[in-house]
Amino acid sequence: QKDGGFLTPERGVVSYVNAAMALGAEVHGRETVLGWEPHSDGVRVTTDRAVYTADALVFTAGSWNSQLMPWLHGLATPELQVLIWMQPERPEYFRLDNFPVFNCLVDEGRFYGFPVFGVPGFKFGKYHHFEEQGRPHEIKRGPSREDEEMLRDFAARYFP
Known part of the structure; x- marks a missing residue:
């Protein structure tokens, strides 16, 4: 577009x-x-x-909004979102003028991403990647090895 x-x-x-x-x-x-x-x-x-x-x-209040506004319960659910920035071998393919913002549904799930902009590497993530929902102070912070492996596998398959 x-x-x-x-x-x-x-x-x-x-x-x-x-x-x-x-x-x-x-x-x-x-x-x-x-x-x-x-x-x-x-x-x-x-x-x-x-x-x-x-x-x-x-x-x-971000993730805490539903605790301050109970009527949002079930509508605004905190969920861990893990992103990765990867430096491609051919960065010119991932520049703003060549690489669009994307949202794609593939066998592994729905992924989204952005071109190289502001910081090195292109940024992408997966919606609902491990369905980690909960109260904001109870959700784990930071990525796990499994998070990184899942995102690297996606990149290797679709962005070689």
């Missing part, structure tokens, strides 16, 4: 934070939200550092 593309999530987050702050938002990072509730003309938020009141609240 000629007019397709992708976003870089880190830049997107910074862009939204800057726009929100320009409109008067306060950003409190690296605080654990313990709870929130409607309060007179707005909302009260209790964190591990303080209690805040505000006119409005924007949730940006």
Whole structure:
């Protein structure tokens, strides 16, 4: 698709934070939200550092969103996603102008990937690779040997 593309999530987050702050938002990072509730003309938020009141609240809790908003239970389920960046033997084949963002369903499952952009190597992963869902603080962190082997096997078969 000629007019397709992708976003870089880190830049997107910074862009939204800057726009929100320009409109008067306060950003409190690296605080654990313990709870929130409607309060007179707005909302009260209790964190591990303080209690805040505000006119409005924007949730940006990632995997913890469904714990803060119970109505999302079952709709927003934390799941481990493991990605890999691989340096191909012919990097020119994987540049932005030659290699599209992809989403493919093959015998091994559904995979997605991106061209070389910003960092060396092309990036790809597998949806629901080992069905590792759960509470965000209980899901394992970081890739395993099995994760890497599965992704390397995919690359060897489809991107020799």
